[in-house]
Amino acid sequence: MRQYELARYSHGQLSHNTYEQLAQGQGRELYMIFDRTPEDVERARYLAQRVSEIGIDALPEEEQREWFSELKGFYNVSDLNRVEKACAQIAAELTQQDYPVSLSVKQDWEMRDFPAVGELERIRENIQNLREVFFVRPDTPEVPESLKYMDIEKANAIEKILYDLHLLYTALMEMTAQVAGFELGGV
Numbered sequence: 001m002r003q004y005e006l007a008r009y010s011h012g013q014l015s016h017n018t019y020e021q022l023a024q025g026q027g028r029e030l031y032m033i034f035d036r037t038p039e040d041v042e043r044a045r046y047l048a049q050r051v052s053e054i055g056i057d058a059l060p061e062e063e064q065r066e067w068f069s070e071l072k073g074f075y076n077v078s079d080l081n082r083v084e085k086a087c088a089q090i091a092a093e094l095t096q097q098d099y100p101v102s103l104s105v106k107q108d109w110e111m112r113d114f115p116a117v118g119e120l121e122r123i124r125e126n127i128q129n130l131r132e133v134f135f136v137r138p139d140t141p142e143v144p145e146s147l148k149y150m151d152i153e154k155a156n157a158i159e160k161i162l163y164d165l166h167l168l169y170t171a172l173m174e175m176t177a178q179v180a181g182f183e184l185g186g187v
Helices: 019-026 038-054 061-068 077-096 117-133 152-183
Strands: 006-010 013-017
Touching: 038 061, 038 152, 077 117, 077 152, 117 152
Parallel strands: none
Antiparallel strands: 006 013
């Protein structure tokens, strides 16, 4: 497996930068959530119970704001859309750089949609295909065997995989641009 650290040319000098630093130089950030905890699930369940018991309007303003935010303890339409859009973005980036990958994505999940097992398997296969076509970090999780019963470990794993793939792609593009500039007598 390749090292975390990549060599970077800067004004003719070789310096070392982490993938994260190189990726930041490209300005292609990808927002993914991979830090869900059991406490997030408990908080989401607590708020759901409160809404069920007293209704949204009776919640204190702070809990209403929290309820309408992206609660990490639930896996919902915003998570599905974020994962599907990330898959599409990463596939397009990789394909553009001669790492061809073809995926089937749905980027318009709505609140009334409920993903069937086949759709969850399609998402899982998309992530597996992306992971197989490009580099991963040594600590990048494996793709879960199934997304049928989503839990925080699976949700964190799939988003961490996508984050790592994008991070490595972006770092590679930054390093390539710097090496090309160096070799061509650029900055």
